[in-house]
Amino acid sequence: MVVSNEPIEDLVREMYARFGLAYYHSEVLHRGLCIILAMSDLPQRDMITCPRVEEHLANAFPLTLGHVITDLAGRIPAEYSTRLEEALEKRNFLAHHFRFDRAHLMFQADAIQRLIEELDGCSAVFSRLDEETTAWSHKRQNELGITDDILQPPLRSSIQARSWNPSPAGMQ
Numbered sequence: 417m418v419v420s421n422e423p424i425e426d427l428v429r430e431m432y433a434r435f436g437l438a439y440y441h442s443e444v445l446h447r448g449l450c451i452i453l454a455m456s457d458l459p460q461r462d463m464i465t466c467p468r469v470e471e472h473l474a475n476a477f478p479l480t481l482g483h484v485i486t487d488l489a490g491r492i493p494a495e496y497s498t499r500l501e502e503a504l505e506k507r508n509f510l511a512h513h514f515r516f517d518r519a520h521l522m523f524q525a526d527a528i529q530r531l532i533e534e535l536d537g538c539s540a541v542f543s544r545l546d547e548e549t550t551a552w553s554h555k556r557q558n559e560l561g562i563t564d565d566i567l568q569p570p571l572r573s574s575i576q577a578r579s580w581n582p583s584p585a586g587m588q
Contacts, residue, residue: 482508
């Protein structure tokens with residue numbers, strides 16, 4: 417006879433949903449930092465063109481979060497850089513160690529609840545940093561005179577260039 421443990425199964429599903437949300441927030445932060453990196457290398461206002469913005473975004477987006485943070489060092493306040501390094505540690509833990517290091521805790525409801533709280537804490541850190549990143553990005557955009565009309569086409573182009581065709585023919 418199989419005994420169902422639905423409350424724990426529901427908590428495990430919730431925990432993995434929160435894991436996905438935390439990782440998603442780390443990726444949103446990564447994208448925002450890539451945009452800041454791209455804008456930090458732009459020339460003076462009268463020399464900015466859509467192709468130049470597109471080029472800078474294309475160079476920034478493939479970088480890992482760690483590389484982006486390293487490349488931003490000296491271009492952003494030291495205190496913010498330190499907080500980004502801490503966020504990088506959290507993100508790397510989620511990506512590479514969370515499931516293995518926490519697997520033994522996934523069998524009791526109270527331990528799973530603590531894992532959910534830990535994941536919610538990670539999401540909050542990434543979201544707060546992303547809000548600051550967005551505010552800084554908008555400020556820098558305004559300084560450079562980059563309007564959404566200038567920024568959106570290169571962003572769309574970059575996203576389209578990175579789209580993936582999951583068919584076997586697209587994997588060649």
